[in-house]
Amino acid sequence: MTLPVRQESSSPVRWDPWREFESLTGQMNQLFESTFGQSALATAGGWAPAVDVEETDDAYVVEAELPGVQREDVQVEASSGVLTITGEFKERERTGILRRRTRRTGRFEFRTTLPTSVDSEAITASLHDGVLTVKVPKAEQAKPRRVEITAS
Secondary structure: OOOOOOOOOOOOOOOHHHHHHHHHHHHHHHHHHHHHHOOOEEEOOOEEOOEEEOOOOEEEEEEOOOOOOOOOHHHEEEEEEEEEEEEEEEEOOOOOOOOOOOOOOEEEEEEEEEOOOOHHOOOOOEEEEEEEEEEEEEEEHHOOOOOOOOOO
8 A cells, every 4th residue: 555645845945933923913913802702902992001999998990001192182971970081092104114103092992880889080090101090089988997996
């Protein structure tokens, strides 16, 4: 019995790990879209930036990564118990040929529900070194109060 001979291609194909990674990412996005009806990373306003929400004794602190975004391109709103951060990563003008893109551009949106015990009139926001910091102070009645124990 003779085995069939497999002929090799005369031109070598170079393995590109990035191409395989991008293919895998595309397949995962398709899986999420078929399962959940939309990309798991997408929101109603586009996509959401990376965000940390921290609770301190006197406030909730929201930090959103927005590298390269200008202050005038970001909006922060607090309404009906919801904190919303929206804005846009604008496409920058390029002089060369863009060979690869992994950074996101376009509209973004982040929403989080605020506890009812916050002082929405005293919310502050600042943008420094690509990080938007929103401080949502707790209302006076929500702050922890130390109760002194007395001897009877």
